[in-house]
Amino acid sequence: MLGIRYFWEEFNFMSTPVHQPPVNEKIAKELGLLPEEYQKIQDILGRIPTFTELSIYAVMWSEHCSYKNSIVYLKKLPRKGKALLVEAGEENAGLVDIGDGWACAFKIESHNHPSAVEPFQGAATGVGGISRDIFTMGARPVASLNSLRFGNLDNKRTQHLLKGVVKGISHYGNCFGVPTVAGEVYFDDCYQVNPLVNAMSVGIVRVGETISATSEGVGNPVYIVGAATGKDGIHGATFASEDLGEDAEDKIPSVQVGDPFTEKLLLEATLEVIKTGAVVGMQDMGAAGITCSTNEMSAKGKHGMKIWLDKVPTRQKNMQPFEILLSESQERMLIVVEKGKEAAVEAVFEKWDLNCAVIGEVTEGNLIQYYMHDQLVAEVPADTLVLGGGAPVYHRTYKQPSYHAQRDQFSIEQISQPEDLTVVAKHLVQNPNIASKRFIYKQYDSMVGVNNASSNRPSDAAVIRLKHSKKGLVVTVDCNSRYVHADAYKGGAIAVSEAARNIVCTGAKPLAITNCLNFGNPYDEEVYWNFVHALQGMGDACLQFETPVTGGNVSFYNQSPNRAVNPTPTIGMLGLIEDVDKIMTLDFKQEGDLIYLIGSCKNDISSSEYLYDYHKVALSPAPHFDLQEEAKVQDAVSAVIAQQLIQSCHDISEGGLFIAALESAMSRHLGFDITTCGSIRKDACLFGEGQSRVVVSVAPDKKEAFETALKNTGAEYRALGIVKGSDVVIDGQHFGSVAAYKELYDTAIERYFE
Numbered sequence: 001m002l003g004i005r006y007f008w009e010e011f012n013f014m015s016t017p018v019h020q021p022p023v024n025e026k027i028a029k030e031l032g033l034l035p036e037e038y039q040k041i042q043d044i045l046g047r048i049p050t051f052t053e054l055s056i057y058a059v060m061w062s063e064h065c066s067y068k069n070s071i072v073y074l075k076k077l078p079r080k081g082k083a084l085l086v087e088a089g090e091e092n093a094g095l096v097d098i099g100d101g102w103a104c105a106f107k108i109e110s111h112n113h114p115s116a117v118e119p120f121q122g123a124a125t126g127v128g129g130i131s132r133d134i135f136t137m138g139a140r141p142v143a144s145l146n147s148l149r150f151g152n153l154d155n156k157r158t159q160h161l162l163k164g165v166v167k168g169i170s171h172y173g174n175c176f177g178v179p180t181v182a183g184e185v186y187f188d189d190c191y192q193v194n195p196l197v198n199a200m201s202v203g204i205v206r207v208g209e210t211i212s213a214t215s216e217g218v219g220n221p222v223y224i225v226g227a228a229t230g231k232d233g234i235h236g237a238t239f240a241s242e243d244l245g246e247d248a249e250d251k252i253p254s255v256q257v258g259d260p261f262t263e264k265l266l267l268e269a270t271l272e273v274i275k276t277g278a279v280v281g282m283q284d285m286g287a288a289g290i291t292c293s294t295n296e297m298s299a300k301g302k303h304g305m306k307i308w309l310d311k312v313p314t315r316q317k318n319m320q321p322f323e324i325l326l327s328e329s330q331e332r333m334l335i336v337v338e339k340g341k342e343a344a345v346e347a348v349f350e351k352w353d354l355n356c357a358v359i360g361e362v363t364e365g366n367l368i369q370y371y372m373h374d375q376l377v378a379e380v381p382a383d384t385l386v387l388g389g390g391a392p393v394y395h396r397t398y399k400q401p402s403y404h405a406q407r408d409q410f411s412i413e414q415i416s417q418p419e420d421l422t423v424v425a426k427h428l429v430q431n432p433n434i435a436s437k438r439f440i441y442k443q444y445d446s447m448v449g450v451n452n453a454s455s456n457r458p459s460d461a462a463v464i465r466l467k468h469s470k471k472g473l474v475v476t477v478d479c480n481s482r483y484v485h486a487d488a489y490k491g492g493a494i495a496v497s498e499a500a501r502n503i504v505c506t507g508a509k510p511l512a513i514t515n516c517l518n519f520g521n522p523y524d525e526e527v528y529w530n531f532v533h534a535l536q537g538m539g540d541a542c543l544q545f546e547t548p549v550t551g552g553n554v555s556f557y558n559q560s561p562n563r564a565v566n567p568t569p570t571i572g573m574l575g576l577i578e579d580v581d582k583i584m585t586l587d588f589k590q591e592g593d594l595i596y597l598i599g600s601c602k603n604d605i606s607s608s609e610y611l612y613d614y615h616k617v618a619l620s621p622a623p624h625f626d627l628q629e630e631a632k633v634q635d636a637v638s639a640v641i642a643q644q645l646i647q648s649c650h651d652i653s654e655g656g657l658f659i660a661a662l663e664s665a666m667s668r669h670l671g672f673d674i675t676t677c678g679s680i681r682k683d684a685c686l687f688g689e690g691q692s693r694v695v696v697s698v699a700p701d702k703k704e705a706f707e708t709a710l711k712n713t714g715a716e717y718r719a720l721g722i723v724k725g726s727d728v729v730i731d732g733q734h735f736g737s738v739a740a741y742k743e744l745y746d747t748a749i750e751r752y753f754e
Helices: 002-010 025-030 035-045 051-060 112-117 119-135 156-176 248-254 260-274 289-301 321-326 342-351 421-429 481-486 488-504 525-545 609-614 627-642 656-666 682-687 700-713 738-747
Strands: 094-099 102-110 140-150 180-187 196-206 221-226 279-284 304-308 332-337 355-363 367-372 375-381 462-465 472-478 509-518 549-555 568-577 594-598 648-651 672-674 694-698 717-723 727-730 733-737
Touching: 025 035, 025 051, 035 051, 051 289, 051 321, 051 375, 094 509, 094 549, 094 568, 102 119, 102 472, 102 568, 112 119, 112 156, 112 196, 119 140, 119 156, 119 196, 119 260, 119 279, 140 156, 140 260, 140 462, 140 472, 140 568, 156 180, 156 260, 180 462, 180 472, 196 472, 196 509, 196 568, 221 260, 221 342, 260 279, 260 332, 260 342, 279 289, 289 304, 289 321, 289 332, 289 355, 289 367, 321 367, 321 375, 332 342, 342 355, 421 609, 421 656, 421 682, 421 733, 421 738, 472 488, 481 488, 481 525, 481 568, 488 509, 488 525, 488 568, 488 627, 488 648, 509 525, 525 568, 525 627, 594 627, 594 700, 609 682, 627 694, 627 700, 648 656, 656 672, 656 682, 656 694, 656 717, 656 727, 656 738, 694 700, 727 738, 733 738
Parallel strands: 102 509, 102 549, 140 180, 304 367, 509 549, 672 727
Antiparallel strands: 094 102, 102 196, 140 196, 221 332, 221 355, 279 332, 304 355, 367 375, 462 472, 472 568, 509 568, 594 694, 594 717, 648 694, 672 717, 727 733
């Protein structure tokens, strides 16, 4: 009967208020569906779909919503842990028990393509969307982070994108009232056309007081709340699931428009309405808008819905059914309310001056029926649309990248050491990937809410004070994509390991990760090879550090017509420090303190900024890394911090030992006098980026206890020198004043815009 009814309706659309154009394989392809997917839709429905139904399947089966090209390998990541309150994918964000009856909700997601064509709104709505994922669970956001990638900073378009993205993040975050506490920014030619904008949000909630994104209870009303629905963001999920071409600027209608002030009202109304006890389930309207929220909630609750699209508050007149369904207008949510408690819910949203409209009801079965002016315009089984249900799952083929042959030809012996390493030092301190990001972070409000415990105490990760206890959340985002490009497995493992190392260096314990997996086109076998091996490296590192994956985001199709971006699996990690007043910071404290290296020196400059930027060697192996060695170093750092044996702690990353020591010195305008490792090249010792190394300072009266503690851990270490004066002295050679380096370091990025 379903097929007969629709056959009749298809021939009567011209005389009814709603017209739907005919569909065929060509239309399906234009909407992003493969021929076999179009056939599968017909098999599911038992008929040819209407245009609205085809649009529904197109967005729900897009890579952005269904993870059809990635879920096979995502499921292999470690996703269980004793602190996890929900498993990856169960809810809008991960949820981790942090003790004392509290939990932390956190997640990271991409907004890359929108930011490429409209940087301000693209970045702003990325912040808004990830924040809603947190508070729709009932958690109050307490911190934001971001990971940004752009092309060459000499390029005017890069400067335009950078300014737009940063302005968008700062505008939305500052107005919304949640501090931006940490982030990372990288510049590389591979991101010239396709920048990466990854936004992370962190919130806290009482254990047992979260709300699930589900629908149940036949007859329960379905509400849309928040902002009105417009034509912005239509097919945004599809736009995010295709390569950026020369027509990218024409896709601006696919970019959403955000309003942080409405988001703030929606946050407060949401947390208040949860307390009424009337909410059965709730979900943010992000990618695919009403389509996604109605189908995902119904599939999870094993119920159906009847939705009246003409009851949706809209910003434009005469919007078509598919426009209302696919709109990604911001600051909206879908709520299923217990029947009989409507008045309590409506009173809350009226108080906050927000739309609160009944647009449907929960039904038996699994069908979602969409009506427009009493005309049925689409009828789809919810479980056929979602990840884990009927959405396609593909096993893509892959092969080792051909550029590995060139990579393997590299040898350190090919590189001559510069005669004057002070020239290298001054060059690197101004490298945009190393230099201060002051130009960016000074635009963010990092202190709103007064929970940021690390704003005046520089440390390797951000620390957020928990007002209900002495504990603090410790958060970071990390990924060096050049390492992943050089060796996907090793680079993926390093991304997790460095995130854990940063958290350990603050005195905290890593708990769990969220990830944003940014790669090129999954149909490119070399791109997919990097994807598969990066996840394997990430998984092994997560097992080593007992940091399960709580969820995240896959962003494929990040490439220009010429090349894919470097594989960039961004890691957002959560840790916990038991006493926020005992944060370990990275700054040298006083003259006379001893400087040590925990870890070992390696004769290695591979994939370093020194090799890439100074010597212009574009391709080389990933730097030295061994997972067991990394674990031993982190255990050693944790031990000496716990025993209060060190004054400062800073991990070695981009720029090597020299930059790490300089960053520790600049905070208090102190100098240092160190000696390099005599057994290896001097440039490798100073500027190589071999992993699993940390620079610490030790008070002279703690020297013996410190060395004894390290010997007990079995970790390698060596004395480097002493905190002294206000200059940099290396192997007896004067490298210049710390003040001069600090001036270059602080102003390097700003000078591009002068």
